[in-house]
Amino acid sequence: MQYPMNTMGEQVRAAAAEAHVVANGSDKPTRTLWGDAFKRLRKNRLAMFAIVWILIVVVIAVTADLWVPSVLGDPNASDTATMVMNSRLAPSLQHPFGTDTLGRDVLSRVIYGARISLTVGIVATGISTAIGLVMGALAAYYGGIWDTIIMRLADIFLAFPYTLFVIAMIAVIGNGIQNVFIAIGILGWPSIARVFRSAILSVKESDYVDAARSMGASDARIIARHIFPNSVASIVVYATMNIGGAILTESALSFLGLGVVPPDPSWGTLIQEGQKYLQTEPWLMIMPGIAILTTVLAFTLLGDGLRDALDVKMKDA
């Protein structure tokens, strides 16, 4: 007989759990599930790097007005003096990311771009999540005709290529930052609704929900006290990853000239401006590219880390 190690992993885990019955009223401090999850997250190096990186980016972006213009120069300067003196300088101590054709400091523009990209990522994800939660909850909890309508609607949304759909919507409602929020936010709900629906469906089948029903609990109470707290973990994970996705979509839109309107810098517009000088001044495109790459990667890694940390199955092992 074979003992394939993947199934054996389960057995070993079970054996370790068996050997690890600790309970018995020992007086260790009470640990909550979220507390435990955080403890596990802290052990995940990649996720911790991601958190640190995201925090750095956020702090720099939030405090940008206080120091960036004076230290690095106005990101949106358009006077001829700057332009003549500083046009297309290579990276140096004074301009770590170099300067663009108009003599504006690229680092300063990348930092202001971060403000826009992060805001789009977070706000758009917030909109998607809000819609997705309501739709997913309706579909899963009431089932039947609700489920059919909402899920078929989601299927229709998902059947269109996402970026094309966003572009089409922007074309209808016009570009500009608010419209980018709305387009990305509204069109992002189907996948969140799906994830939430399946999470709810599995929680709904659990004994503790039956227990609450058998006690006579109302629907509202069952959703608020039992189903939501136990299915929200998957949404936290999914939303975190979705932020990265939204940033990417915004960059794509801006790159195509459909998102943020110049001279406001977003990472997408910076790349779009920089690509013309890829041969001669590659930093114009590479630097904002790295900013997108690292930030999106950080959100993805954080999401991965959260998923592992929140996995209730792992807690007994």
Added chain:
Amino acid sequence: MADNNTPLLKVEHLTKEFPTGSGFLGGRFSKKVVSAVNDVSFEIRAGETFGLVGESGCGKSTTGRAIMHLDPPTSGKVYFEGKDISKMNKAELKDMRRDMQFIFQDPYASLNPRMTIGEIVSEPMVIHGIGTPEERMDRVRELLDVVGLNPEHINRYPHEFSGGQRQRVGIARSFILRPKLIICDEPVSALDVSIQAQVLNLLKDLQQQYGTAYLFIAHDLSVVQHISDRVAVMYLGKMVELSDWKSLYAEPNHPYTQSLLSAVPVPDPDVQKSRKRIILAGDPPSPIDPPSGCRFHTRCPIAQGRCAEEVPEFREIGAGHFCACHYATPFPIKESYIDL
């Protein structure tokens, strides 16, 4: 109507069918059904323990859930204190649930992992709007003490407890409203033998203290026999035998009951080696397409031609002793009974 002669719970011709598969539109047009419970009737008197025993898939848990209206029955009636549950409106059903509670099999799955022990145990009081938060917590502490848990652990989470301790939490929750009936669905089968004995004793003590009736559902005949006043045996959705615990053991009439009894391992090597055992061949048939006539005839050691054709009547064969077998007779079966 609710005089002293009215049983606490009366189940009449309870039948529960589930559509099979998840085909187009959830199998709504498929004719095939799983006949999980078929025409089951019994009564539970106030303060007694009624045991329901059978193998997995025999419909014993479905019966419990149908009584509780977690999965409403397909047909048949359930009367609680003389009132028909299916005719109750929402408010009446909620009131009924104060008096009828449930204990689940899996002590890991039946407690919400995101709630503290205090929140879990007091939830029935919150739902029924009983007491102030302080009064509730006092009552929870009192009950945790009764079920043998440290009242100081009120703010802990379920994952900090062992299986047996979690089952005690579930028991505390079911008793907090002092219900008249508790449906115990395999409450000890997930526990080690030593912990199982603790929980069984606890259930007995609580019953004496509060006068609660139990519907005790389990697959382990020796456990059911130990705790029950009367025992019913189910096979493939049908009740095959029902009697008080003594005569069920002393005079099992149905061949299925006999085989169940003989299969229970006895912690005594001499007895175990010397006794004769009926080892049934094969698995129970599928409830989607149950055998004709007596549902047990495909595995029955004494089946005759008639068993495949006629559904045996659930008839009284002794005082309060019912059996659904054409050849049911107190053992040993006399030669003359067998219709060859």
Added chain:
Amino acid sequence: MAKNNDTFVDLKTQPIPEGQHLLEVDDLKMYFHTEDGVVHAVDGVSYTLDRGETLGVVGESGSGKSVTAMTIMGLISMPPGKIEGGSVTYRGRDLLNMSEEEMQHVRGNDIAMIFQDPMTSLNPVYKIGRQVGEGLRLHRGYSKQEALKRATELLDLVGIPEPEKRVNEYPHQFSGGMRQRVMIAMALACDPDILIADEPTTALDVTIQAQIIELMQEMQEKNGNAIIMITHDLGVVADMADKIMVMYAGHPVEFGTADEIFYESRHPYTWGLIRSIPEQATDEKKPLTPIHGNPPSLVNLPQGCAFAPRCPYATELCHKERPKKFVMDNGHYSECHYADDDAFVKKFAPDTSRSRGTMPTAIPDNVDVAASKGGEA
């Protein structure tokens, strides 16, 4: 998987060295090093096993009964596990110091294991025939056809109807009892010396449990293999075990023949286990006397006897000092300070004398038990 059949020595064909047993476990210690501390999962287990023998290992969850078996099989991941001492000798070879490659030949070929949940041990994407025959192809170099033919025979042997048809089915098409039969067929495919069964019937119904136990005994009679039966239910091992080891907190507390454990036990923990089982009674129900409390944390073991906090007879001595083995002439031993005190044992041991009377068998006399084969659904 390694296919170097040339270098592969079939250990079960090797002679057992003079004066040794088939399997000798000596003072085995295996600890898990976790964030909460060192878990003393297996803490000094010793026993011997010969061909044809059945050893019952009884204990609650957390007693280390499964972990001991998995340590012998080399299935504990290290870390977090670590062998802290002791040895496991199979036919004169030290299993603990074997390479992973050598162990792969031992597992399944010489020592096979079946688990409580047959579903997680069977691969859902392969047909049953392939999984049953896999060990033969791996360890015996069978061809695909030969392995399938033998798999069919094995399924027939373990009582699966229509084996020719069922070898081509997938695990989900089998019921729980049938899957456990498949596991037994897989385990027996290479004719192992030792079959370790870890709670093989806990997930099954009683009537199916009876079938599986009967099957294991039948197979043992035919093949002469040894069985290690791990269970928390003393009743299960009552008629099948020759020897029983009762484990508590990673440590054997009593060891003896089945009769010694059931009728002449000298350890309060064993008494507690016996008293916890509801007795089938026809006149008066005897109240259960459970063991109070819960098993101790294996991280912080009590200073004295590990069972002392739950033992109704514990004295100051028990809480202070770890008891030594009290070994009787016939090899029966008990780790209790008072095991040598006949008056103590007589006073507190449950009435498990053989004179308890015979139990009714609940079987009508005219039913031919041997012929009671029902139809297959």
